[in-house]
Amino acid sequence: MRQENMRRLISVASLVVLALVFGFTSSGFFTATNILSILRECAITGIIAIGVSFVIITAGIDLSTGAAVGFVSMLCANFLYYYALPAELIMLISILAGTLCGVLNGFIVTKLRVPEFIATLSTQYLFRSMVFVFAIRESGVITNKKITDPGILIMGGSINGIYLVTITFFALAIVGQLILKKTKLGTYIYATGSNRKSADLSGINTDKVRWTVFIITGFLCGIAAIFEIGRIGSATTDLGTGLEFEVIAAVVIGGCAFSGGRGDIFGTAVGAIFMAVLQNGILKYNLPTAAQLIIKGVVIVIMIVFDSVYNQYMQKRIQQKSNQDTQMAGGEA
Amino acid sequence: MNKKMDIKTIFGKSQRLWILVAVMLVLTVLQPGVFLTAANMKSILLSISVYGIMVCGTIFPILLGGIDLSVGAVAAAAGAFTVTWIVDHGFTNGAVVVGVLGGLLLGAIVGVVHGVIVTRFAVPPFLITLATQNIVYGVAQLLTENNVIACMEPASFAFLGGGRLLEIPFSIWIMFFMAILSYIILNKTVFGRNVYAVGGNAEACRLSGVRSRMVIILSYVASGLTAALSGIVLASMNRQAIAKAAQGYDNYVLTALVVGGASLMGGEGSILGAVWGAFLVGVISNGLRLVGVASDYHGIVKCIVIVAAVALDAHVRYKKSGLQKSSSLFRKKEKA
C-alpha cells in the first residue's frame, strides 16, 4: 500500500515540477484559461486512457483506439447529416458503435487467439477503412459537413469555463478507479495481468476479463467520439490518427506496466495531464518545431527510464528486506 | 507426402504463407493477363522495396521479443542527412558516398542508443522507440529546416532509388541484397544463431555463455541501419528529402513481419517469411487497385487477411502442440 502511494506521489510530483518549470520560464502558463484548456486537451486522451489502462493492466495492449474514435465520429456525423437523428440517439449510437469495436477486438483476441498487439493493429486498419465507408460524399467526393445539431455541439461546451469533456473525464476516471479498486472485475483485472495462471486456478475466467476490458475501452472510445465531434463540429477522415500512441504514452507514464498487474486510473489521469502539460508548455516557448519534438521525446525518455530505475530499486529493496529477515532468523538458528 | 514436405520447406513452417498463395490465385483468375505478369510483379516489388529493406533489419529486435517503432523517423532523418550533405557539398559523387555513409551512421547511432537503454534500464522497447521517434523526427526537421530539399543530381545518387539494373529497379536489387544479407546473418553467423536463441530463452543463453546484452544492442543497430538505408533509398527515389518522410512505415513493417510469421514474443520468424509478408501486403494493395477497389477500403481487406493468417496459425499450433504458452485448457493434456 505504502509503495503504491509513494509511486503516486512521485508521478504527481513530476507533474508539479514540470508545471512549475513551465510556469516560471514562460508566460501565461498559470492562468485560469490556460489551465482549463490543458484540462480540456487531456480529457479525450484521458477518457480513452481509462479503458486502455484496464487493457494494459491485464497485460494486453490496444492499438485500435484512435481509429475506433475516427470511425465512430464519422458514423455519428453520417447519421446526423443523412438522417438528422436527435442528439440523444446519436450519442447512444456512438456508444453502441464504440462498444461494438471493443467487442470485435475482444473476440479476435480471446476467441481467435490472435495476440492483442496484432489483433488491434489489424482492426486499426479495419476501423480506418470504415471511416471511409461512412464518410459523407457529394457526387462521389468526400465532403465534410459542419454539424449543426446544438445537442451535439453543446458537448464541446463549458460550464463557467469548465469544459464538459473535462467534467466527464474526471467523472469517468473516478468510476474507473472505483471499478478497479472496489469491484470484483477490478480485482480480476489485476489478477489476470499479474499472474494469469494463478487467476485461472482461482476460478477466474480470464478470457472473459480480457474481453470485458476491450469492451470497456470501446465503450469509452464511443464516449470520446461524442466529445470529439462536439468540439470540432464535424468529423474528418483522419480524426484520431495517432491518438492510440498518445493514449498509451499517457497510460504508461502514469505507471501502468506493459507486463501487467500494475498501475491505476489515478496514475493514468496524472499521465494524461502530464502529456497535455508537456504539449502545452513546449508550445509556449516559441521554439522551432524540431526543438519541440526533441524536447518532448527527451522528457518522455527520461520519465520512462526514471520509472524503470525506480521500480528496480523498489524490487531490490523488497528483496533485501526479505533477505534480512531470513538472515536474522538464520543467525539465530 | 513427399511433395507436401517439399512445399512445406519452401514456405517454412508457418501456415500463414498459404494465404499468399490463395490471394495470388484469386487475383490471377480475376485479372488474367494483367496480374501475373513480369511487369506487374516488378511493380509490386518496387512498391514494397522501401519498407522491404526496413523489414530486413527490423526483424532483429522482433526476433528478440522487442520492437522498433522509430524506423520511419530514422529513415526520414537519414534521408535528410544524406540529401542535405549532397546539396551542401556540390552534388559530387564524393559527397554522395560521404552522405550515404553519414546517413547510415546516424541510423546506427540511434540503434546503439535504443540498445543501450533497453539493456541497461530494462524498459519496454515499444515505449522507448515510440519516444525516440519524436526526437529523431525532430532531427529530421532540423536537417531539412522544414523544407523540401530537392536533389536531382548527381546521377549516382538518383541511381540508388530510381536507377535500373537489368531492367529491374535498383531499389529492388537493394531489397534483395539486404534480404540475402539478413538471411546470411540470421542463418549463417553465430550472431544470427544467438539472436534466435536469446529471443527464445534469454536465461538459458546467459548460462550458455552468450553475451546477450551485446546481441540485443547489435540487433537494434541492425534495425537502425536498415531503416537509414531505406530512408536514403526513399530520398533518392523521390529526389528529395522531407522531414515527414516515411511516416507510418512502422506500421507497414510490423504488418509485413507479423503476416510473415514473426511472433512478437520473440524467437520465431524468418527473413524469408518477412519478405513474403511484405510481398503479400504489396500484392493485396496492388490487387485491390487492379480490381478497382478504392484505396479507402483496402484496410478492411488487410484486417481480414492479417487476422485470418494469424488466427489460422494460432489455431493449427494450438491443436498441434503443448508448446503454446498460457491457456488453462492444456494443463490436463500435458503429461507429467
Added chain:
Amino acid sequence: MKKKLVSLFLAGAMVASILAGCGNVKTDSEAAAGDDGEAATTEAASGKDAYADDIKIGFLPNVIGDSCAAAWAEGMEGYLNNFANVTFNVFDGKASVDTENTIMEQMINEKYDAIILQATDAAGLAATTDKAEAAGIPVITCNLDADTTHTGLVAAVDIEAGEQIAEYIGESLGGSGKVVIISATPGATKGENIDKGFKAVMEEKYAGIEILDEQSGEWLTENANTVMNDFLTKYSEIDAVLCHNDAMAEGAAEAVKAAGREMQIWGVDGESKMLDYIEQGLCTGTIYTDCQKQGAACAQFCMYAIGSGITAKNLSATPIVKMSPIVVTKDNLSEITEDMRW
C-alpha cells in the same frame, strides 16, 4: 455488472444533456462572445498600432515540411521582418484537426494578435476560428479556409485549377482520350476541390474523354509512383494523368519514364522541382501559384486587420483574395523567373 456500468454512463450522459437544456452550458464561441467585457478590452487592445506596439502573429499550416508551407512561411517572414515590433511563429498542424484546434486554442489563450491558418478541415476548424474571432483575434486563412465567416482568405485556386487542367487536357487531346487521376489522401479538402473542378469540366465539355480510374497517392511521391505503375499495368492506353499535387506528379512521371510510355502528366502547386521536371519534359504542366507571394499577402492582410481592428464581427462574409494561377507548361516556363521559384 456491465449493464450497470452502461446505465450509469447513460445516466451521466442524460445529466449532461439536462444541463445543456438549462442553458448553462456554452459552446466555445458563445463563451468567448459572452465575455463581453473581456472581449471588448481585447478588441480595444487589438486596435493597436500594428507598426509600433508589440505584435504576435502565428502561422498554423496544415502540416509543415512540404514545399508549400515552407514557401508560405518564407513569404510571411520576408514581409514581417520589415517590422521590428512583430514576433512571428510557425506551428505544425500535423495534418490533424485535433492538433490544429489545440494550437488555435493556445494561441487564443496567449492573446496572439493575428492568426494565419491553413485549415486541415473547413468544418472542423470553424468552431475555434469563431472563438478566435469572438476574442478579437483576426484569423486569415491561407488556401484552406474555415467554414465560417472570418477576417480573410488568401487562396490559391483549387477548383479552378482542376478546371484549367481539364480545359488544357480536353483541348490538347481533341476531346477524346483516356485519363487517370492520382488523388490526394481521401477526404483532403484541396484534393476533393481539384477533383470537383476537373470532373465538372470534363463532364460538361469533354464527354469524349473517359476517366479510367482514380486511386489515392496520399500526397506522396513514392505512393504515386506505385499507383501509376499499377495504372500502367492495367491500362494499355492512357493519355493523361492528373495528380493533385506536384510531388505526386513527379512520382508518376518517374513511373511513366521507367515504363517507356508517353502521356501528359499534370500537377498542381508549381514548386521549383516540378518546374525542373517540366523543363526536362517529364511532366506536362502544373498550376503555378506564387506561394511566397501568397504568404506575404497573408501577412499583409494580418497587419492591415490588426491596425484597423477588423474582425469577423464587422463582416458579413469572408473577404477573399485569390492568387492568380498560372498554367505552366514547357512553352511558358520562362515566365516563372528565378525569384518566383520556391
Added chain:
Amino acid sequence: MAALLEMKEIEKSFNGSPVLKKVDFSVEPGEVHALMGENGAGKSTLIKILTGIYPKDGGQIYWNGNPVTVDNRKDAASLGIGVIYQELSLIPTLTVMQNVMLGKEQSKLGFVNAKKMKQKVTELIEKYGFAVKADEVVETLTIAQRQTVEILKALSEESKLIIMDEPTASLSAKESDALFDIIEQLRKDGVSVIYISHRLEEVYRLSDRLTVLRDGETEAVLTKEQINPADVVRLMIGKELSEATASNSLRKSDAPVRLKVDGLTKKGVFHNIGFEIHEGEIVGFAGLVGAGRTEVMRCIYGADPYDAGTVEFEGKPLSKQITKNIGIGFGFVPEDRRNQGFTPLLSIEKNVALTNYDTLAKNGFVKAAAEKKLGVDMVERLAIKPGDSQIPVGNLSGGNQQKAVLAKWLSRDLKLLIIDEPTAGIDIGAKDEIYKILEKLAENGTSVIMVSSDLQELLRVSQRIIVMRKGEVFTEFSSGRITQEDVLMAESGILTKEGEADE
C-alpha cells in the same frame, strides 16, 4: 466414525509405466498426516489426483465416507481441500485480502464489500496470529509471509484438509517454527493437514500419523508413537533396495585438485562453503531442498554474484564471468531445465551448437556442415529420440531434453561439469544412459559436480558425497560402505557414520 478422506486402491500410470499401484491413503479429521517417500515414490502424483489435476486410472476417493469424484481443482476446493503450492500461486500486485478472497469475493452488484472481507481476513489472521496484515501488498512480503497468505486462502475456503508440499523448503528456522505453530493451531481447530516433507525432524515433531510410499505402493502407515527417524528412512528406502544400492565405490582421489572453493558466502543463502574437486572425480552434492546447493553452484559458475570467499580453478582464481569460465572448460546443466536449460523453439542441433560456436564458426560465420554434423553426432551418441537433430527441443520428452542440454557440453574439452538434478522427471532407461555419460566423462579426466536429491543416483554415480544442510557443508562421505539411509540421515542432520565432518 468415517475418516475425513479415504483414497482406496488408487492407480495411475504414465505411458504404460505404473506410478501408483493400488495406493491406500486416509486422513482423519484434525490430524496432521505426513506423507513421505523417495523422489518418484508417487507422492505428488497422489496429491495431484486428489486435487483433480490428474485423472486417476483406478480406485476410489471417499470424503466423509461418501464416494466422490474430483475432476478439477474446483471440485477439490468445493469439498474443502486446500493446497499450499511449492511455487506460490499468489497474485503479487494484489493485497493479502484480495488474494485470500480471490474468486470468492463478497460482492453486491459487482461491487466488493471490502470492509466485510477485510474483517473476515483480519479475523482469520488474528485467530491464528499470523504475521501479515490484510492490506499489505503481496509482492512486498517475504516468502514465509506469502506462505501464510496461501494458508489463509485455504482457511478462508473453510478447508477441512490442507495439503502442504515441502512448505519449509525456503523458510528459515524461525519462520519454520512459526509455521509449525500454525499447524498446531489448525489441528486444534479440527483442520486436517497432509504434510509432505523430506525433513524427518519436522515430520517427527508434527505428525500424528505417517504414510510412507515406496515405488507407488503404500509401504507403511505409522502412528505417532511408531515414528522413529531411522525406521522411517529404512521404510522409505526399503531394506533390499538399501542393500542393493549401497555404495562401496567411495574413494578419495589423489589426482591434482581442479577446483578449490574456500569460505564462499552469500548472505542469507549460504555461508563459509569450502570443498575441493579433483581431476576425473564425480562428486555428489546431497541435501534437502533449500540446503543451498544450487545456489552455491550458480555462484561458482558465475551466474550469480557472491559476497565473500574464493574460488580457485587449477590454482588460479576463477573469473566471475560465465563466458570466460566456459572458455577454460566449464560446463553447466541447470536445475530448471525448461526455463534455463534450452531454447524450446530451436532444434536440437541449434541448441547443442549454442555453446560450441568457438569451434563451429570461423570469423563469425557458422560452419553449417560442422554444426549439422555435431547435431547428428550428438543425437546418435546420446541416442536422443526421435533421432532427428532438426526437431525443436521443446517437443522432446524430459529425458531427451536433458540429453540435449548435456549434449551442449559434451563435444567440448570439458574440465569441470556442474550438473544440477541430472535426472529429475526422467524415466529409468534415460537415467542409466545419463549416468553412463557422466562416468565416461570422469574416465576421460573431466571433474563432475552432481547436485542431486535422488539418493540412489548419488550412491550409484558419486565417488565422494558432500552433504549440505541449511546453507553449510554438513559432512562428507568419502570412504567405506554408505547406504541411502546414511545419506538421508545426514541430510536431516543425523550422523550415523562418521564421514569427515567439517564440524
